Amino acid sequence: MTIFYFVAFLSIFFALMTIFTKNPVHSVLYLVITFFTFTVHYILLNAQFLAVVNFIVYMGAIMVLFLFVLMLLNLNKESEPMKSNLVKFMGVIAGMCLLVTFLGAFRVIEVNNEMVTAHEDIGLVKNLGKVLFSDFLLPFELSSILLLTAMVGAVLLAKKETRVKQHG
Amino acid sequence: MGNLLENMQGIPLNHYLIFCSIIFVIGVIGVLIRRNVIIIMMSIELMLNSVNLLLAAFSAYRGDPSGQVFVFFIMALAAAEVAVGLAIIIMVYRNTKSVDIESLTKLRW
Numbered sequence: 001m002t003i004f005y006f007v008a009f010l011s012i013f014f015a016l017m018t019i020f021t022k023n024p025v026h027s028v029l030y031l032v033i034t035f036f037t038f039t040v041h042y043i044l045l046n047a048q049f050l051a052v053v054n055f056i057v058y059m060g061a062i063m064v065l066f067l068f069v070l071m072l073l074n075l076n077k078e079s080e081p082m083k084s085n086l087v088k089f090m091g092v093i094a095g096m097c098l099l100v101t102f103l104g105a106f107r108v109i110e111v112n113n114e115m116v117t118a119h120e121d122i123g124l125v126k127n128l129g130k131v132l133f134s135d136f137l138l139p140f141e142l143s144s145i146l147l148l149t150a151m152v153g154a155v156l157l158a159k160k161e162t163r164v165k166q167h168g
Numbered sequence: 169m170g171n172l173l174e175n176m177q178g179i180p181l182n183h184y185l186i187f188c189s190i191i192f193v194i195g196v197i198g199v200l201i202r203r204n205v206i207i208i209m210m211s212i213e214l215m216l217n218s219v220n221l222l223l224a225a226f227s228a229y230r231g232d233p234s235g236q237v238f239v240f241f242i243m244a245l246a247a248a249e250v251a252v253g254l255a256i257i258i259m260v261y262r263n264t265k266s267v268d269i270e271s272l273t274k275l276r277w
Contacts, residue, residue, distance in 0.1 A: 004179050008187045015191055015214055019198035024207060031210050038217055045228045047236055050220075057243050062213065062250050069254045070206060073261055081203040081268040091200030095193045102189040106182065122233045123224075131233045132240070143244045150248030157255035160262075 004044055011037040022082070024075045028066050035059050047123035184225040191218035205257050205267050209250065216246050 011034055018030040035058045042051035083091075121127050132140055191214060198211030220239045227235025257267065264271045 004183075008183075012187075012190055012194070015194045018214065019194060019202065019207070019211060024204060027207055027210065031213070034214065035217065038221055041221055042224060045224050047224050047228065047239075050224055050236055050239055053240060053243055054220075057247055058213075058217070061247060065250055065254055066206065066210065069258065072258070073206075073267060075204070075206070075267065081266070081270070083201055083203055088201045091197055094200060095197035098196055099189060099193040102193070103186065106185055106189075122227070122231060123236060128233055128236055128240075132237055135234070136237050136241075139241060143241055146248055147244060150251050154251040154255040157252065158258050 004041075007037050007040050007044070011041070022080055024070050024080060025067070028063065028070060031066075032059055032063050035063070042123075045123065049123060049125045049128050181225065181229055184222060188218045188222040188225075191215075191221075203269050205260070205269050205272075206254075208269065209253050209257075213246065213250070216242060 014030050014034040014037065018027050018034060021027045021030060035054065039051050039054050039059070042048075042054055195211045195213075195215035195218065198214065199208050202208055202211070220242055223235045223239050223242075227233065227239075260272065261267055
């Protein structure tokens with residue numbers, strides 16, 4: 001029980017470090033740690049498949065993409081554009097207002113305060129695979145098309161534009 | 169693993185709601201106060217992740233695996249979004265030589 005609160009504190013701390021650090025590379029590294037704490041949360045919920053996917057996709061693929069782009073563009077602390085302190089202050093105030101709105105909404109809807117019990121087997125690969133390939137077969141296939149489209153789009157966008165000389 | 173599961177038994181759903189909304193708000197603040205486009209995209213990832221965790225918590229609470237399948241689809245979508253978004257950022261950087269979001273004001277008119 002106390003593990004949850006400790007990991008939650010770590011997640012919030014590293015998420016704050018992510019958005020308040022000046023150096024973009026440090027920011028990405030803090031985001032990796034935040035995602036790792038999310039993986040621990042998934043394990044605590046007994047969602048083992050999601051924990052593995054979060055570990056591989058987020059901490060592996062997406063973070064490598066971010067780091068790669070940061071290093072490709074050669075960004076560092078000196079080239080980092082920062083907003084003025086007034087805008088920062090107003091942004092934090094606006095975020096706090098949003099949080100207060102959320103908390104007020106949660107008070108009104110009165111979630112019954114039952115405990116989240118980790119079910120034995122719903123998060124396991126076997127069970128999720130059965131659901132994924134029976135009830136959600138069409139969305140699964142559509143997501144493969146989505147990934148293909150994203151790949152083609154990314155290559156087309158990032159390719160260096162060459163002026164085609166029309167001969168003749 | 170069994171020890172972890174026993175530790176798990178005592179967390180109210182309310183605390184998951186509050187924790188995930190705090191992470192979501194941190195993402196919103198990150199979008200508001202930073203000017204670097206890449207860090208704004210990282211804040212968006214933070215928001216997506218908080219919603220994912222809340223979906224998984226609700227799924228465990230209801231005993232329904234559909235929520236976790238939905239999280240899986242959101243992860244596939246996030247991977248596609250990051251790939252296209254970073255390609256756009258590279259293209260913008262090639263044209264404007266900056267990752268400042270204020271350099272994208274050409275689209276305003």
